[in-house]
Amino acid sequence: MVFLKRLSITALLALAGLGLSIPLPAQTREISGRVLDETDLGVPGAYVQFKGGTGGAMTDLDGRFSIKA
Secondary structure, three states: OHHHHHHHHHHHHHHHHHHOOOOOOOOOOEEEEEOEOOOOOEOOOOEEEOOOOOOEEEOOOOOEEEEEO
16 A cells, blocks of 8 residues: 555656756857958948847958857
8 A cells, every 4th residue: 555655656746747847058059151242341340130130240340240049
């Protein structure tokens, strides 16, 4: 009888543990590139962002940018 009681408690705790999800950190990647004009020169000070995104980055003096997404 004690065995069945312990087994039921263990099974209940195991099921409760499965129901709890542990949030994992989102995967992020760094996207970098260069903004060029029609003569292939870097465009300084251009603002780059994802379509529909809220964050972005400004290009440096050579037109290079880097965004973590």
